[in-house]
Amino acid sequence: MNMSLKMPHTEFKGIELYGDLRQFESMVRHTSWRVGGVADCYYRPAGIDDLGRFMSVLPEDESLYWLGLGSNLLVRDGGIRGTVIATSPGLGGMDYLGEGRLRVEAGVASAKVARRSVAQGLRGAEFLAGIPGSFGGALAMNAGAFGGETWRHIAAVEMIDRHGQIHTYSATEFSVGYRSVQGPAQQWFVAGVLQLDKGSSEEGRGMIKTLLGKRGESQPIGLANAGSVFRNPPGDYAARLIETAGLKGHCEGAACVSDVHANFIINTGGASATQIETLIRFLQAEVQRVHGVQLETEVHVIGEAL
Ligand SMILES: Cc1cc2nc3c(=O)[nH]c(=O)nc-3n(C[C@H](O)[C@H](O)[C@H](O)COP(=O)(O)OP(=O)(O)OC[C@H]3O[C@@H](n4cnc5c(N)ncnc54)[C@H](O)[C@@H]3O)c2cc1C
Known part of the structure; x- marks a missing residue:
């Protein structure tokens, strides 16, 4: 265990917690797309016991959002009303x-x-x-x-x-x-x-x-993305459908369809979640128009729009 996590850090609703509890945490640094608004509350437990203690005192109606390494998540620019629970690296056994x-x-x-x-x-x-x-x-x-x-x-x-x-x-x-x-x-x-x-x-x-x-x-390496944006439809590939609809390289602001893999959207620098989501909806509409196939997102879209 990290030395800094050995001592209780925070008191929360009468219990002592070892992990990292923050208010108003930007999700930009917690998602591989490097976009997203602010979460009302963010907790990174030091371990499973610590997480259990935290959850035992949370209000029954608190909205919870689980976060791993944020490599399959689009958090909208308006952020998250509720608590984000980040499992890495605390749940590291x-x-x-x-x-x-x-x-x-x-x-x-x-x-x-x-x-x-x-x-x-x-x-x-x-x-x-x-x-x-x-x-x-x-x-x-x-x-x-x-x-x-x-x-x-x-x-x-x-x-x-x-x-x-x-x-x-x-x-x-x-x-x-x-x-x-x-x-x-x-x-x-x-x-x-x-x-x-x-x-x-x-x-x-x-x-x-x-x-x-x-x-x-x-795959594009070293660029901010979230892997495959769409699930492959039965018997086909989302990348093939997007590419043959002529959409490789298409951009919405700084969010662009990768030139290397058409099922990847790249944040080329300073893209917003809104731009990424707009591009996702555009790709869905175009693939439907050209191929008659409705693409479903594989990435999870959460949070509020601005
Ligand atoms: C470059 C790149 C390549 C990729 N290649 C692949 C690939 O080959 N195959 C593939 O399947 N995926 C791929 N992905 C997508 C992604 O890495 C996977 O889906 C990965 O498993 C998501 O893990 P995560 O920790 O980042 O999840 P997150 O993005 O943090 O979360 C994804 C979803 O899982 C939920 N979740 C996370 N942790 C928990 C938990 N402990 N309990 C309950 N729910 C939880 C979240 O709430 C969210 O809904 C790729 C992504 C990138 C950026």
Whole structure:
């Protein structure tokens, strides 16, 4: 644990908290698009116990927004009326339980899960290496790449409810699909247990290298974006539909469709969430007009418009 998190920092409704509690936090620095308004309240717990204490005293009707690494989120410019709970890096535990089972807390970066699993001589989680989110985000989104999908390897998860109580579920209690996961309402992931195959670390490392190389060739690197904006419609690719509608490179202010991958929108510098959302709606309308296909967003859009 970070030394600064060892001592209680803040008193909140009569309890002592170890994490970082802030009012009026700009979401710009917490999202990979580098846009978004101010959240009324932002809490970064030091660990699961700390989070439980915080939630146990929150008003029943407080609106909650869970944040991993913000790599799949568009926060509107008017910000968030409610509390943002940031799992990274506080929920950062990762432990090998034996028999191919790796327990990972929600705030661990997915790339770290991939590296740790191969170092442990486990195979199957390499695809997480290039996904720039948290493990909690991967659980919430059923993140996947190059044929791999998060929930294919999940044995069990731990969730927290509004009162700070932890519940353990087996993966079979969830309904899981392409970038979608349905489970208990009003509960959020604090950890998951991966069930992986045993195998060669050397081969696992080689696979990570290959997958990262492929990503570098097909995606814009080093520019502010949120990955694929739209879900692929059945039997097709959102990028193909956007590109063949002639929309590659199209901009709304400083928000532009990537020249490298048409399903990515880049903040080329100083874009607002409004510009990004306007471009999203424009792409949807144009793809509908040209191809007769309604694109659905994969990125989650939250918060209030200005
Ligand atoms: C360059 C780039 C490449 C990408 N490539 C891929 C890819 O190959 N495959 C892929 O699937 N995705 C990809 N993504 C999208 C994104 O990285 C994934 O969806 C990732 O899993 C999101 O994790 P996050 O921690 O950033 O989630 P966030 O963006 O912080 O949150 C996403 C959603 O998950 C919810 N959430 C987050 N944590 C929790 C929790 N603990 N409990 C409950 N709900 C939670 C949030 O409320 C929100 O609704 C890419 C993004 C970028 C920027």
